[in-house]
Amino acid sequence: MKDIDRLDRKILRALQKEGRLSNLELADRVSLSPTATAERVKRLTREGYITGYSALLSPEKLGRNLLVFVQVKLDRTTPDVFDAFAAAVKRSDDVMECHMVAGGFDYLVKARVAGMEAYRQFLSEVILPLPGVRETHTYAVMEEIKGTGYIPV
Incomplete structure (x- = not known):
């Protein structure tokens, strides 16, 4: 991949903030012709x-x-358990994100459910039956301070 330049970064920043910009609006914001912007x-x-x-x-x-x-802490950390766990997590619509992490546990799962009763059902029907799960610790969000998918460009 070649390096991106200042104009590429402007395009990425603009689209990241407002992904529905038309090519004409985007071209205007980054001071390029519509053809060059589209390319x-x-x-x-x-x-x-x-x-x-x-x-x-x-x-x-x-x-x-x-x-x-x-x-989520697994009972063993072998490639077959990792693969089975990942495949099972991908099938759940409640799971928004799942990350394998280094440290005192193996995975961090982010999920969004209707409420505590739905969470209990999610835990017993989705998380605990996952391959290799030994232990879980749950943290319910009381207030979201910052939530963004924005990546500094």
């Missing part, structure tokens, strides 16, 4: 700098008010 966006996408677009949804409006983080 840069195509190249940035082709080279993997832009991986997709999505809408940000309201968890409250959709009845997903409870955000939880679950630390």
Whole structure:
């Protein structure tokens, strides 16, 4: 991959803040012609700098008010257990993110559910039956201070 320049960074920043910009609006914001802007966006996408677009949804409006983080410790850390765990997590719509981490536990799972009753069901039906799970610790979010997917460019 080649290095990206100042204009590429401006494009990435603009699209990260407002992914629905038309090419004309984007070109205006970064002071380029629409043709040059479109070509840069195509190249940035082709080279993997832009991986997709999505809408940000309201968890409250959709009845997903409870955000939880679950630390998961496995009973053994072998490639087959890691693979089985990852495949099972990917099948759950409640899991928003799952990260293998270094430290005192193996995975950190971020999930959004309707409430505490839904969380108990999620824990017993999704997390605990996952391959190799030995122990979990749950942290329910009382207040979200900052939530962003923004990456400094």
